[in-house]
Amino acid sequence: MEKRRVQDLEIYIRDLASGAVSGWLESHVDELKLDDSEVNGVVKGVARYEGERLRIALYPGAFGKRFTSLVIEGDRLPWNSDLDCARSAWRTMDTEIRCSPGDWKEGEPVEEEKWWRLDHRGEHQVVWN
Incomplete structure (x- = not known):
């Protein structure tokens, strides 16, 4: 039986409202x-998607105080x-959401890394600060 690679998604949510992630994910x-x-600290949870187990984690205070990192892992x-x-x-x-453009590979230089920023102005690639 071949072992599938665990995949992960990571996004950054600005000024996360209480219950916002579960309210979005439940659908x-x-x-x-x-x-x-x-x-107020790391929050971990689980879910199922197409019968497979997902691990969910929220890390507040990512990139300064205003963003919370959301990581979803599973097959x-x-x-x-x-x-x-x-x-x-x-x-x-x-609310503003940011994520990596996804083409960075471990070991590559991270010079002026661009991120996707999604907000009321649309989708733009920006330098984080």
Whole structure:
């Protein structure tokens, strides 16, 4: 039996509202167990997607105090890329979402790295600061 590689999605949510992540995810996954009513520290949860287990983690204070990193890991994921995930989150949460462009490889220089920023102005590649 071939072992599938665990995949992950990571997005950054600005000024995360309580319950926003679970409210968004519950329409995309099954059996969601995530208490994001308060995100004062790391919050971990689980869900199922197409029968496969997903691990979900929220890390507040990523890139300064205003962003929370959301990481979803599993053999199968509801979105094909960080950007697809960010678009879905932005439509529901209506707050700025950022994600990596996804073409960076371990070991490459990170000079003036561009990120996708999704907000009321649209989708743009920006330098983080």
